[in-house]
Amino acid sequence: MVDDTHFMQQALREAETAYSKNEIPVGAVIVCQNRIIARAHNLTQLLNDVTAHAEMQAITAAANHIGGKYLNDCTIYVTLEPCVMCAGAIGWAQMSRLVFGASDPKKGYRTFAPDTLHPKTTVTSGILADDCMKLIKRFFAEKR
Secondary structure, X not given: OOOXXXXXXXXXXXXXXXXXXOOOOOEEEEEEOOEEEEEEEXXXXXXXXXXXXXXXXXXXXXXXXXXOOXXXXXXXXXXXXXXXXXXXXXXXXXXXXXXXXXXXXXXXHHHHOOOOOOOOOEEEEOOOHHHHHHHHHHHHHXXX
């Protein structure tokens, strides 16, 4: 069985792709039965869409892959703690598990709406948190 670190590394690859496109470097993968069924990264600049977060893109791709809107046998790995919008989407999709890397005390769902996820969703945080945060900090340092 592949572990959380492996799948977070895959999410980090997506974040690096976002970085190369001048997008805020957040990446996500959705895993079902130990297989990646969706990969995504932020596309808000490219699509000119404030809702085009990595999680939203991954949820749509995963739902299309399985042919249904509920992802209750799936885990989402995301490099940054989801915002309230994305946490809401994860909740509505009834995702069984959320795994994220870096915390986001300024915009993360735990600051504003900690009960947003589905009650059965379990959360694991801090997987490769330093690597995830370094990429985000590098991106914003270059913008300043």
